[in-house]
Amino acid sequence: MSTLIEVKNLKKYYPVLGGILRRKVAEVKAVDGVNLKIMKGECFGLVGESGCGKTTLGKTIIRLLDVTKGSIYFDVPNDVREEIDKLESSGQDSHRLKELRKKYDLATYKGAMLRAMRRRMQIVYQDPTTSLNPRMLVKDIISEPLIVQGLTQDRNAKVLDILHKVGLTERHLYRYPHEFSGGQRQRIAVARALVTSPEFVVLDEPTSSVDVSMRAQLLNLFQDLQRDLNLTYLFVSHDLSVVECIAHRVAVMYLGKIVELAQTQELYKNPLHPYAQALLTSIPVPDPTIRKRRIILTGEVPSPVNPPSGCRFHPRCIKATEICAKEEPELRNMGNGHLVACHLV
């Protein structure tokens, strides 16, 4: 499998404004140095507690948010990537590096170039009631991306085609979002995202606002669409049991950093980072006969404005030692693509 997206040392800080002059007084480090690769045709899961930067990472990768620092390579040929790497590590020929990055690094794109890229990457938001304009007809909602992208040829045919793919019919074209149930609304949002036939879709907690029975239908839809349209997903969710079933690889985030990344089954069977262990044992199991040993985390996620020194998890970690408070652990490979950022593993 080839790499579709490579994110290198990505940082996204939000300014905290204060004082009379509204100057920047601090920074919320929502995403703080993330490295990851997403393969073509893969469903990449991203889990973590609320406020750990999952959504920000997803939005930054598709450039809905500006990048503070770092690079994003979207479908860049291998030889170019190697050249950029070589230039970066050697620190020479900065002119050539600049040129290459301007051409290939999504983080530097602007204007028309960025708009052209937007066709290839889309997002489905968490809550369809707020992400669909209540005053637009379904037809207009779905065809809007085509108009923005200038793909006006066969517009109606394209809209109908995608509508059928997400399990709706012509009957639904001339209706408003409020006439649909939660599950159907999310289908409209999916249709809108897929109408420009993108390669990469960010699913930002797409099932958190629907019922259990509806959730299963939506998940089936996502899997079918992925197979039929050859999509790559970034599945952001805090519902760990859903991620287990749909994702191929999973990354666990904590306070703007990835603390563990592995194949789904490997991660769920054998979590190495203490945070991942705590997170996974806290899923309620729908079986009353199982009473598993729980790691109950105390306290809450610290503020990302002023994250703890060293390992960011150490104040809540039951295994923390002296080194954890001083040095920040690197993401290390434990073999078989299982990456962990912990001193103790």
Added chain:
Amino acid sequence: MAEDVLEIENLRLNFYTYEGVVEALDRVKLNLKKGETLGVVGETGCGKSVTGLSTLAIVLPPGRIEEGKVILKTEQNPIDLLSKNEEFLRRIRGRVISMIFQDPKSALNPVYTVGDQIIEVYFHHKRKELIQRVIEQLDASITGRKASFLSKHYKKIYQKMLKNPNAFSLRIQSKIPILRRYKRLLVNEAKKEAINILRAMKIPDPERVVDMYPHELSGGMAQRVVIAMALACSPKILVADEPTTNLDVTVQLQILQLIKELKEEFSSSVIYVTHDMGVIAEMCDRVAVMYAGNVVEIGEVFEIFKNPLHPYTKGLLESIPRLGVPFKSIKGTVPSLIDPPKGCRFHNRCDYAMDICTKEKPNMVEVEKQHFVQCFLYK
């Protein structure tokens, strides 16, 4: 088997909206035993929360209770809450039956501090005790010669408050600035109680939290405050309406653990309303499955998970994502309750529907011991 503490009998509740009459609850029958946790589970819009609210005899407009009883079994004699007036109910709510609401951010008033909102509960239910304690304190300070010159005056006021809380002079004094400062003693006393209950909720640094506003708290903290308010007077019955729905799994686990411990400590019974089967398995002793305003199945938690009888319960359990199994779902959606399906309300989504299902409403039958189901398949 433990005796019942609460019984809901044939409760029928309608909402009168512009679109028509929504038959939200259709002869709901439930009972809550002493010291148990009863889970109420179902999809959105099947009447879980309405059932929860009606145990406190709260009916939100435009709702109206058509028939049925909510019977609270006390030591002396059973009381039908629905026939009582507001005055009586206000004494019950919060002290005997109490509720944890779903969304802590909207359950808390944004313009009052956390402390103010908890104190309110004490003022309602424990006013006399608090006044007594203030008087004792004043006595101690008077005999210990540490009293300010106002102590004796305050003591008189508080004694009057005990005897005749609606006295004319008190009503006047409580409105005049400076003169109404006597109230501070009472507020301080109640605040001490509030700090104690916050500490019992395992909130770090309760002395600071008590003076904070709800927006300063995280979701988990705010939920703890709401639980603190519900448990302030150690109620016999606690109704928890999806208390962990908007929370993270790690915080959810903390809250579930907390409710479990507090239930033991106050030896209360809990009605736990949720749509998460995982939480049900974790928390409950018995489960009632609701669908479109009916209780369709009720039984011990082990029974429900091992041997679900009603097709809807089976569907709910199958729609939980499991590894290696394709995602299953119940076909269709919850019907509109304005014109609910005739007969069994589930028949148009049911794989086992028979002729009779479209015509008649099934009765509750006891298939096994303590395992009831409302379905024609079991007759």
